[in-house]
Amino acid sequence: xxxxxxxxxxxxxxxxxxxxxxxxxxxxxxxxxxxxxxxxxxxxxxxxxxxxxxxxxxxxxxxxxxxxxxxxxxxxxxxxxxxxxxxxxxxxxxxxxxxxxxxxxxxxxxxxxxxxxxxxxxxxxxxxxxxxxxxxxxxxxxxxxxxxxxxxxxxxxxxxxxxxxxxxxxxxxxxxxxxxxxxxxxxxxxxxxxxxxxxxxxxxxxxxxxxxxxxxxxxxxxxxxxxxxxxxxxxxxxxxxxxxxxxxxxxxxxxxxxxxxxxxxxxxxxxxxxxxxxxxxxxxxxxxxxxxxxxxxxxxxxxxxx
Numbered sequence: 251x252x253x254x255x256x257x258x259x260x261x262x263x264x265x266x267x268x269x270x271x272x273x274x275x276x277x278x279x280x281x282x283x284x285x286x287x288x289x290x291x292x293x294x295x296x297x298x299x300x301x302x303x304x305x306x307x308x309x310x311x312x313x314x315x316x317x318x319x320x321x322x323x324x325x326x327x328x329x330x331x332x333x334x335x336x337x338x339x340x341x342x343x344x345x346x347x348x349x350x351x352x353x354x355x356x357x358x359x360x361x362x363x364x365x366x367x368x369x370x371x372x373x374x375x376x377x378x379x380x381x382x383x384x385x386x387x388x389x390x391x392x393x394x395x396x397x398x399x400x401x402x403x404x405x406x407x408x409x410x411x412x413x414x415x416x417x418x419x420x421x422x423x424x425x426x427x428x429x430x431x432x433x434x435x436x437x438x439x440x441x442x443x444x445x446x447x448x449x450x451x452x453x454x455x456x457x458x459x460x461x462x463x464x465x466x467x468x469x470x471x472x473x474x475x476x477x478x479x480x481x482x483x484x485x486x487x488x489x490x491x492x493x494x495x496x497x498x499x500x501x502x503x504x505x506x507x508x509x510x511x512x513x514x515x516x517x518x519x520x521x522x523x524x525x526x527x528x529x530x531x532x533x534x535x536x537x538x539x540x541x542x543x544x545x546x547x548x549x550x551x552x553x554x555x556x
Contacts, residue, residue, distance in 0.1 A: 253546050260543075264302040264309065264326060271327035271380050272296060291361045291369040292376070296334045299352045304329045306547070307450030311468060314541040317458025320387035325400055325453050328381035332408050333446055335373035336417070338366055345421070378405070384457075392459065400453045407445040416442025423508055430508040436477070439510070443483075444476025460539075467533050471548075474530040478523045479551060484509040485519055486555070527551065 275289040305326035312322040341348040341356040342363060349359055358366035381404055388394045406412055419438045423430040451472040455465050488511055511519045527548070534545055 253543070253550075256543060257547065257550075260306055260309070261302050264305040264330070265297075267305065267323050268296060268302070268327045268330050271324065271383075272331075273376065287361070287365060288368050288372050291357055291365055292372055294360065295338050295357045295369055295373065296331065298354060300330075300334075302330060304333055304446055304450040307447065307472070307544075308454040310541055310544045310547075311451050311454030311460075312458045313454075314539050314544065315455055315458035315460040315464075317454065318387070321384045321393065321397065321457045322454060324381050324384040325404065325457065328377040328404065329446065329449055329453070331373045331377035331380065332404075332413075335370040335377070336413055336446075338370040338373065340417070342366055345417075374408070377408075393457075396457050396459055400456045403453055403456065404449055407449045412441055412445035416440070416445065427508040430513075432513065435508065435510060435513060439477045439480040440473060443480040444473045447476040447479065448472040464537050464539075467537060471530045471533045474526040474533075475548060475551060478526040478530075481510045481519050481523050481526075482551075482554060484511045485516060485523070487511075488516065 272293060273289045275286050275293060278286055278289065308326050308329060309319070309322055312319070337351060338357045340346055341351055342358045348356055350356060356366075357369055361369065378401075381401060384397050384400070385394065388397060408414070410418075416438050419434060420442055423434055423438065448469050451468040452465055455468050460468075487509070510522075514522070530548060531545070534540075534548065
């Protein structure tokens with residue numbers, strides 16, 4: 251079986267886990283039916299497709315260290331819910347004002363701005379409710395301790411010291427693009443994008459009881475991949491194909507947004523993507539265990555076109 255076929259199977263697995271753990275508008279009973287619209291908007295937002303990279307990283311690192319899927323699955327779904335809540339809010343007129351995401355209309359355009367705000371709020375809150383279900387499957391004190399550590403990391407990386415902090419810096423940079431420093435741009439990439447990828451790599455390992463040194467290395471691997479991933483996004487906004495990406499390109503230039511490409515140019519941006527990816531692979535190869543599929547997935551992210 252080819253890598254692409256394996257990736258498709260594993261992505262579909264992540265999709266099933268997510269689908270099983272999302273609330274279902276068609277199964278609401280009693281007074282819960284008054285929340286039907288926001289539940290449908292949650293389903294619309296999350297099940298619009300996507301690479302499912304974050305839960306996939308979590309699943310594969312957990313497997314790599316011999317962890318149990320019963321513990322990983324709630325965190326896989328929670329992480330993707332948090333990622334999608336951020337996209338729902340990010341697409342709104344007050345943020346990026348995007349009308350298309352993954353080839354179809356964004357949540358705010360379909361359900362209205364007020365419901366889109368509630369949808370993001372609902373996904374974030376339901377993510378924590380979902381992750382906490384992992385405790386129901388703990389079989390010993392060690393697994394409980396691991397789940398506590400995983401919850402702390404999940405919450406921190408999604409909050410003010412993680413993704414929200416990155417979004418804040420991004421908004422501030424848009425007010426004064428000419429004054430945006432390289433340090434600020436690196437902070438944005440590290441916190442807005444890399445933090446949630448770190449959650450995938452590290453939470454899977456933590457749940458499986460991986461050595462602390464490996465957890466630290468996985469954090470650095472994820473940081474490199476996350477920053478490179480965001481730089482590649484900036485590159486694709488310039489040279490990518492709108493149909494393949496599922497969203498309009500050229501929006502960064504149109505909005506006067508400072509990106510890695512506008513600051514360093516296409517050639518250096520591409521070089522830095524390769525350099526950070528290679529550093530990530532060197533660190534990966536120094537781990538105490540290995541996962542050939544995960545390594546190949548990291549390699550594939552270097553040259554992605556969508």
